[in-house]
Amino acid sequence: MVEQVIAVIGSILSSAVGIISVCIAVATLRQNSKLIEESTRPYIVIFFEFTNAATAVNYLVVKNFGQTGATIDHIDYSFDSLGDEAKDLLIPQISSIEGVFLAPSQKIPLPFHVSSSGEIKGPIHFSIAYHSSSRSYHEEINTRIAEQFKARSTRKINGNADHLRDISYTMQEITERLI
Structure with missing residues (x-):
């Protein structure tokens, strides 16, 4: 038992x-x-970038920092703090990238013009919806372009000729990007 x-x-x-x-x-x-x-997973964000070679060019960059590709479904934005010229350039560009597939590390630069930080009154808000083959994602991004705009470096002019200045600006831009 x-x-x-x-x-x-x-x-x-x-x-x-x-x-x-x-x-x-x-x-x-x-x-x-x-x-x-x-x-x-994919990780799509929007950030501000600029180049300053012959002339300064501002960009909103849409980039996939993730390890998987994704398709952008929709982007909402609030551009209340931008001037009309920048809005007129950015709104059609943002609409045109909806439905675009971004591979890992792929980016889409959206150029726009802002002549001074006074044209930017506050942060810009983005809401991005995107999906991979298996899941949907949503990101909320606030970017403070005015502060980044003020932090842009100025260029030294080497010589009086425009072509020398352009080469000088370009070389300085490349050097800064390599740092």
């Missing part, structure tokens, strides 16, 4: 350990799946 009780208790404990092991394995697999998804 005692042997049967010990056998039943052993079977129950063995079954319990097996069930707990399966539960732990399932939880670990789910966690690993989430980690893999997070590390390989």
